[in-house]
Amino acid sequence: MMKLKEIKDIKADEFTIMASLPDMGRVGGLVSSFLADHLKTQLVAEITSSEKPWVTYSEGMVRSVNDVYRIFYDKLHNLLVFTGESQPQDPAELHRLCGTLLDYAQSIGKVKRLYGAGGYLREQVTGAPSVCAVVKGQQIRKILIKAGIDPVGNEITTITWFNGLILGLCAERGIDAIGLFGEIAESSIPQPLAAKSILAAFARLEGLQIDTKPLDRQYESILEENHKRKEPSKFGPGIG
Numbered sequence: 001m002m003k004l005k006e007i008k009d010i011k012a013d014e015f016t017i018m019a020s021l022p023d024m025g026r027v028g029g030l031v032s033s034f035l036a037d038h039l040k041t042q043l044v045a046e047i048t049s050s051e052k053p054w055v056t057y058s059e060g061m062v063r064s065v066n067d068v069y070r071i072f073y074d075k076l077h078n079l080l081v082f083t084g085e086s087q088p089q090d091p092a093e094l095h096r097l098c099g100t101l102l103d104y105a106q107s108i109g110k111v112k113r114l115y116g117a118g119g120y121l122r123e124q125v126t127g128a129p130s131v132c133a134v135v136k137g138q139q140i141r142k143i144l145i146k147a148g149i150d151p152v153g154n155e156i157t158t159i160t161w162f163n164g165l166i167l168g169l170c171a172e173r174g175i176d177a178i179g180l181f182g183e184i185a186e187s188s189i190p191q192p193l194a195a196k197s198i199l200a201a202f203a204r205l206e207g208l209q210i211d212t213k214p215l216d217r218q219y220e221s222i223l224e225e226n227h228k229r230k231e232p233s234k235f236g237p238g239i240g
Helices: 024-038 091-108 138-146 162-172 192-206 213-230
Strands: 002-006 012-019 042-049 055-058 061-064 067-074 079-083 109-121 131-135 177-184
Touching (some): 012 024, 024 067, 024 079, 024 109, 024 177, 024 213, 067 091, 091 109, 109 162, 109 192, 131 192, 177 192
Parallel strands (some): 012 079
Antiparallel strands (some): 002 042, 042 067, 055 061, 067 079, 131 177
16 A cells, blocks of 8 residues: 655746665665755655565554655756655556656646666776766756766666666656665675765766765775774673
């Protein structure tokens, strides 16, 4: 079941969307949540999904398990941001989520362009992660070339789940869409530097100023945490 709750009524002549959810290295989620947290956004709507085939139990009480996806709007930059903590695991629910988001967006005004974001797993990444893109249409491709953003390599033939599907559904509705994918070499832990590279590319394309220093600090925290986990114990076997 999918339910949309409008929190604040907004209308816009034309606006851009950044819509991405956590994927490999949680890159898509890092990008959208960063924009929601660090631009002057307002929470304008929520989409609740209750697809889970289980409930939680505590002290004799059961509760339904819902996923909540949030939609923010930055009036200064005419930017709608869609973000969440997870992705639907049921393909039908995933389609409903994408459709609900696009229906809502088209009800408030004209969508100039939608951006998606995610991780691009490579065998080796040296230096700052580069960003590659997928598009629909030659005119948008020229914009990317001008911004110095290469297309995703031919070794990729499918882009799965939300961060790919939303782009295809945009094409069906005649909405210009760009998918920005940051290189990662590790998919099991968050990759804030890939998110930082995507945000830099997004800022160039949209003419925005975005301070991404918090992502550097997040990267340093992850490195420190990994180092602690790898440190050998100072004590031998024992109890207490």
